[in-house]
Amino acid sequence: xxxxxLAELRELRERARAEIARRESxxxxxxxxxxLGTCGLAAGARATLDALVEExxxxxxxNVTVRQTGCMGLCHSEPTVEVRVPGMPPMIYGKVTPEVAxxxxxxxxxxxxxxxxxxxxxxxxxxxxxxxxGR
Amino acid sequence: MAYSQYVLVCAGTACESxxxxxxxxxxxxxxxxxxxxxxxxxxxxxxxxxCAQGPVVKVLPGDHFYAQVKPEDAEEIxxxxxxxxxxxxxxxxxxxxxxxxxxAELPFYQKQxxxxxxxxxxxxxxxxxxxxxxxxxxxxxxxxxxxxPDDVIEELRKSGLxxxxxxxYPTWKKWVFSKEAPANPKYIICNADEGDPGAxxxxxxxxxxxxxxxxxxxxAGRTVGAQQGYIYIxxxxxxxxxxxxxxxxxxxxxxxxxxxxLGSGFDFDVELRLGAGAFVCGEETALIASxxxxxxxxxxxxxxxxxxxxxxxxxxxxxxxxxxxxxxxxLKGGDWFGSIGTxxxxxxxVFALTGKVNNSGLIEVPMGTTLxxxxxxxxxxxxxxxxxxxxxxxxxxxxxxxEAYLDTPIDYESLAELGSIMGxxxxxxxxxxxxxxxxxxxxxxxxxxxxxxxxxxxxIGGRTMxxxxxxxxxxxxxxxxxxxxxxxAHAMQKASLCGLGQTAPNPVLxxxxxxxxxxxxxxxxxxxxxxxxKALVTYSILPDKCIGCTLCARRCPVNCISGERRKAHVIDxxxxxxxxxxxxxxxxxxxxxx
Numbered sequence: 001x002x003x004x005x006l007a008e009l010r011e012l013r014e015r016a017r018a019e020i021a022r023r024e025s026x027x028x029x030x031x032x033x034x035x036l037g038t039c040g041l042a043a044g045a046r047a048t049l050d051a052l053v054e055e056x057x058x059x060x061x062x063n064v065t066v067r068q069t070g071c072m073g074l075c076h077s078e079p080t081v082e083v084r085v086p087g088m089p090p091m092i093y094g095k096v097t098p099e100v101a102x103x104x105x106x107x108x109x110x111x112x113x114x115x116x117x118x119x120x121x122x123x124x125x126x127x128x129x130x131x132x133x134g135r
Numbered sequence: 136m137a138y139s140q141y142v143l144v145c146a147g148t149a150c151e152s153x154x155x156x157x158x159x160x161x162x163x164x165x166x167x168x169x170x171x172x173x174x175x176x177x178x179x180x181x182x183x184x185x186c187a188q189g190p191v192v193k194v195l196p197g198d199h200f201y202a203q204v205k206p207e208d209a210e211e212i213x214x215x216x217x218x219x220x221x222x223x224x225x226x227x228x229x230x231x232x233x234x235x236x237x238x239a240e241l242p243f244y245q246k247q248x249x250x251x252x253x254x255x256x257x258x259x260x261x262x263x264x265x266x267x268x269x270x271x272x273x274x275x276x277x278x279x280x281x282x283x284p285d286d287v288i289e290e291l292r293k294s295g296l297x298x299x300x301x302x303x304y305p306t307w308k309k310w311v312f313s314k315e316a317p318a319n320p321k322y323i324i325c326n327a328d329e330g331d332p333g334a335x336x337x338x339x340x341x342x343x344x345x346x347x348x349x350x351x352x353x354x355a356g357r358t359v360g361a362q363q364g365y366i367y368i369x370x371x372x373x374x375x376x377x378x379x380x381x382x383x384x385x386x387x388x389x390x391x392x393x394x395x396x397l398g399s400g401f402d403f404d405v406e407l408r409l410g411a412g413a414f415v416c417g418e419e420t421a422l423i424a425s426x427x428x429x430x431x432x433x434x435x436x437x438x439x440x441x442x443x444x445x446x447x448x449x450x451x452x453x454x455x456x457x458x459x460x461x462x463x464x465x466l467k468g469g470d471w472f473g474s475i476g477t478x479x480x481x482x483x484x485v486f487a488l489t490g491k492v493n494n495s496g497l498i499e500v501p502m503g504t505t506l507x508x509x510x511x512x513x514x515x516x517x518x519x520x521x522x523x524x525x526x527x528x529x530x531x532x533x534x535x536x537x538e539a540y541l542d543t544p545i546d547y548e549s550l551a552e553l554g555s556i557m558g559x560x561x562x563x564x565x566x567x568x569x570x571x572x573x574x575x576x577x578x579x580x581x582x583x584x585x586x587x588x589x590x591x592x593x594x595i596g597g598r599t600m601x602x603x604x605x606x607x608x609x610x611x612x613x614x615x616x617x618x619x620x621x622x623x624a625h626a627m628q629k630a631s632l633c634g635l636g637q638t639a640p641n642p643v644l645x646x647x648x649x650x651x652x653x654x655x656x657x658x659x660x661x662x663x664x665x666x667x668x669k670a671l672v673t674y675s676i677l678p679d680k681c682i683g684c685t686l687c688a689r690r691c692p693v694n695c696i697s698g699e700r701r702k703a704h705v706i707d708x709x710x711x712x713x714x715x716x717x718x719x720x721x722x723x724x725x726x727x728x729x
Contacts, residue, residue, distance in 0.1 A: 067196045
C-alpha cells in the first residue's frame with residue numbers, strides 16, 4: 001500500500017467495508033440460507049453459495065446475510081436456497097445452480113419477483129412463524 | 136475475493152496463552168485441505184472479553200460462539216460446521232440454565248455497550264485495511280479537512296470525556312492548555328503503563344485495535360500543534376508492542392503517519408518507548424522522566440505537563456482508553472457521546488472483571504451501570520455459589536465497596552463518595568473467604584514495593600502502615616493501631632509528592648470505613664473470620680464427626696494428620712502450616728477452623 005490521498009483513503013474504506021460487512025450478525029437486509037448438508041454439497045451447493053455471495057457483493061447488497069444450514073430434507077432438489085427478505089414471502093428454491101443463484105439475487109432480492117421455475121416450496125408453517133414472515 | 140463464512144479466533148494474550156495461535160493454524164490447514172480457502176476466511180482478532188471461557192472462536196454468519204476450544208477441535212469445526220453447516224454442539228458455549236445462543240444474546244454481552252472495544256474481536260488488528268473498513272481514520276480525516284482545532288476541542292468539551300487513567304480530569308481541558316502554551320515543539324504521549332494488579336483493559340485495547348490509538352494521537356497532534364507522539368508501554372506487554380509496531384509500520388506506509396498526512400500538509404509520527412514495568416511510571420511526571428532517559432521519579436506539579444512536560448515542552452498525556460474514545464467522538468459527535476452515561480461521567484468504562492466471579496473477563500458498560508449488574512448479570516455471579524463480600528475498584532489507589540452499595544450507579548463521583556475511585560478499571564470481586572485486612576496488606580505490600588522512595592511520606596508512611604497491618608493479621612494488634620493507621624494515612628494523603636503515595640492509603644481507609652468490625656475482630660478477639668490470616672487460625676478435628684475416612688490425612692502436604700482408618704483423626708498443631716487443605720477436603724464438616 002503506497003501513501004494514500006484523502007480520496008484514495010475514502011475509496012479504500014468503501015471497498016474494505018464491503019469485505020467485512022458480512023461479519024455483522026444481522027445486517028437488516030434479509031437472509032439467504034443455503035443448504036450445505038452432504039446432499040447439498042454433493043449437488044454443488046458450495047458453488048451456489050460462492051455465486052450468491054459474489055453476486056450480492058458485486059451489486060453492493062452487503063446488508064443481506066448469507067447463512068448456511070444443514071439438510072432440509074429436500075435432498076432430491078438440492079442445492080436448496082431459502083430466501084427471506086423484507087416485503088417478500090419466505091421461499092425455498094430447489095436445484096439452484098450458480099446461474100440460478102445469480103437470478104435469485106437479480107429477480108427476487110432486487111426485482112421483488114419470484115424465480116418461478118425454481119420454486120420448490122414455502123418453509124414449513126411453524127418455521128416460517130417462528131422466524132417472522134418476510135424476515 | 137468474496138468470503139461467505141468467517142471464523143474469528145481470539146488472539147488476545149489470554150487466549151494465545153491457551154494456544155489460540157495453534158487453533159488458527161489448524162483451522163487454516165483444515166480449510167485448505169477441504170478446498171474452502173476461497174469461501175472461508177480465518178481471522179485472528181483482538182480480545183472478545185470473555186476470557187474465562189477462552190480460547191473463544193466465533194463463526195459468522197450465524198454468530199455461533201465456541202468456548203474453551205482446543206487445537207484438536209479445529210478439524211471438527213472445519214469438517215462439521217464450515218464444510219457441512221452443522222455447528223459442533225459440544226463446543227458451543229451455554230450460559231448456565233440456557234440453551235446455546237448467538238453470541239450477541241449471551242448474558243455476558245447483553246448489558247455491554249462497546250465504544251472503546253468496538254473493534255476488539257471483530258477485526259484483525261494486524262491488518263490496517265480492516266480498521267479502515269470500520270470507519271478507521273475517518274475521525275482523523277474530519278480533524279484534518281473539516282474541522283479546526285477549536286472545533287475538535289469543542290466536540291471533546293461537549294462529549295464530557297474525562298481521563299480514563301483514574302483521576303477523571305476533563306480531556307478537553309488538557310488539550311486546551313497544551314494548545315495555548317506558547318512553547319514549541321509540543322508532544323503527545325499515550326500512557327500505556329498499565330500497572331494495577333488484575334487490570335488489563337489497555338493491553339487488550341492495544342492488542343485488539345492498535346490503530347485507534349494511533350489515529351487518536353494524530354488527532355491530538357493536529358489539535359494542539361504537535362508533530363511527535365510517544366507511546367509509553369511496559370515491556371511486559373510483548374504482544375501489544377508487536378501489534379503496535381505492525382500498526383505504526385502500516386500507518387506510515389499508507390501515509391496516515393509521517394510527513395504530509397493525506398496531503399494535508401500535517402506531519403505527525405509516533406514512536407514506542409518501553410518501560411521497565413515500574414508502577415510509579417504511570418504517574419505522568421515520572422513517565423516523562425523515564426522517556427527522557429532519567430530514573431522514573433515524579434516531580435512536583437504544577438507546572439503540569441500540558442504546559443511544561445517532555446523535554447520541558449507542552450505535552451498532552453492521555454491514557455489508552457481515553458484516546459480510544461476520541462475517533463468515535465469526532466465521527467458521531469460530542470452530543471452523541473454526552474448522551475451516554477450519568478450527568479457527571481459520560482460514555483462508557485472498560486473494566487477488567489476478575490476475582491471470585493464466574494465470568495471473569497474484559498467488559499465495557501455505560502457509566503451509571505450498577506455493580507450488581509456488572510457482577511451478577513454480566514459476571515454471572517460469585518464462583519461456587521459463595522456469598523459476595525466486596526468489590527475492589529481502582530486497585531492499590533482505590534477501595535472496597537460492600538454489599539450495601541451494590542446498586543449504586545458507577546461513575547467518578549459515586550465511587551469517590553464511597554471512598555474508592557474509578558481508577559483505571561480493575562474490578563476485583565471478593566467473596567466471604569477473602570479477609571479484608573489480608574487483602575489490604577497485599578495492596579500496601581504492592582505500593583511499598585513500587586514506591587520510588589523519593590518523598591518521605593510515601594517511603595516511610597507506606598512501610599509504617601504495612602507493618603501495622605502485619606501486626607493486626609498476626610494477632611499482635613491493638614486498638615491504638617487503628618488510630619495510627621488513620622493518622623499516617625492522612626499524612627500520606629496530604630504530603631506525598633505524587634498520586635502513588637497520595638492514594639496508597641485509600642484501600643485501608645475505605646476498608647476501615649466499610650469493614651471496621653472485621654479489623655476489630657482481628658484485634659480484640661484475635662480471630663480472622665474468613666480464616667485467611669494464618670496466625671489467627673487453628674485447625675482441629677471434631678472426634679464425634681470424624682468417620683476416619685483418611686481423606687484429610689492424604690491431602691495434608693506436611694503429613695501432620697494421623698489416625699487409624701475408621702477412627703477419629705488428630706491434627707498435630709505444632710507442625711500444621713494452616714493451609715486449609717483438610718478443611719476444604721472434609722466432606723463431613725469434621726475439621727474445625729477457629
